Amino acid sequence: MKEKFEKNISIKNKRATFDYELLDTFTAGIVLTGTEIKSIRQGKASLVDTFCIVEKGEVWVKNMYIAEYFYGTYNNHNARRDRKLLLNRKEIRKLESAIRTSGFTVVPTRLFINDKGLAKLIVAIARGKKEYDKRNSIKDRDDKREMARAFQR
Secondary structure (H helix, E strand, O other): OOOOOOOOOEEEOHHHHHHEEEEEEEEEEEOOOHHHHHHHHOOOEEOOOOEEEEEOOEEEEEOOEEOOOOOOOOOOOOOOOOEEEEOOHHHHHHHHHHHHOOOEEEEEEEEEEOOOOOEEEEEEEEEEOOHHHHHHHHHHHHHHHHHHHHHHO
16 A cells, blocks of 8 residues: 655746736646656755647656756756656647747646655646736735735734
8 A cells, every 4th residue: 555645745836927827727747757756755846947848749848957866876867858748638739729829838837746646747828927917916915915914913
């Protein structure tokens, strides 16, 4: 019987929610090597400057950083290699059509480990925000923070 993983790993791409308006999300599996999943379970990964592309009917995540596993030997992985995402055909077609549309991109937003111990990546179809949209996001965030402080008093 497999043991449950006590440690909740959830690595977020905070910059994506600030720079992009997220329209539709998908949960995808990732093809990883042994040292990569061990490094993710230790929480040593980053989604900064990460993006997805569709090539020949397959979705790939580019520039995702997973630190080299400390105890890995010659079998250790390259920290920024391209990794294949596992999605069904319908989802891949949706992502592909979104990428072809001008102004849209596919951005990873969260990396986590599910109940079965598998690494999953949440990717979103996103549209870039304008400068005034970003200012509105900052204003809304500050307003929520002020309301929370006032409510605690």
